[in-house]
Amino acid sequence: MSENPENQPFVALVDDDQHSAHLLTRMLLAHGAPDIRWYGDANAGRARLTSVLADPATNWPGLVIVDLKAHSSANLEFVASIQPLMRQKGVLVVAMVQPADLAQRDGLQTAGAAAVFVRHAELDAYRREAANIVSFWARSQRLDAVGM
Numbered sequence: 001m002s003e004n005p006e007n008q009p010f011v012a013l014v015d016d017d018q019h020s021a022h023l024l025t026r027m028l029l030a031h032g033a034p035d036i037r038w039y040g041d042a043n044a045g046r047a048r049l050t051s052v053l054a055d056p057a058t059n060w061p062g063l064v065i066v067d068l069k070a071h072s073s074a075n076l077e078f079v080a081s082i083q084p085l086m087r088q089k090g091v092l093v094v095a096m097v098q099p100a101d102l103a104q105r106d107g108l109q110t111a112g113a114a115a116v117f118v119r120h121a122e123l124d125a126y127r128r129e130a131a132n133i134v135s136f137w138a139r140s141q142r143l144d145a146v147g148m
Helices: 018-030 042-054 074-089 099-111 123-139
Strands: 010-015 035-038 063-067 092-097 115-118
Touching (some): 018 063, 018 123, 042 074, 063 074, 063 123, 074 099, 092 099, 099 115
Parallel strands (some): 010 035, 092 115
16 A cells, blocks of 8 residues: 555645745654644745645645744734634644743734744754744644544
């Protein structure tokens, strides 16, 4: 039986810093995440998500991680802008914030983020948070998705 890689689970990452996206991708994969697909910055990410989710024949992401750093409310604006589509398609969105920005947690969750994770500067704490994201993804998988 051959497996089509296009039908494998994946996580979409919207991050406006390529180095940060690469580091987070490595950490998530090291903790057992499925394939990670970097969707670029806010504009590219919004366009790609809209395109992917408009095609019922395309495999959709099981989770969207938003880690925008352009300005202090970039994550909130992005989550709010994509949430109607995400809710309609049943795709969960999570956001990353700096420890000092934890006050944004309520706003992000009100805007539609299913969870908020902290972007730690210390490597071991960053690894633990990456493991928490993978655990969240695993717990949120639809049971009926198996074998599709």
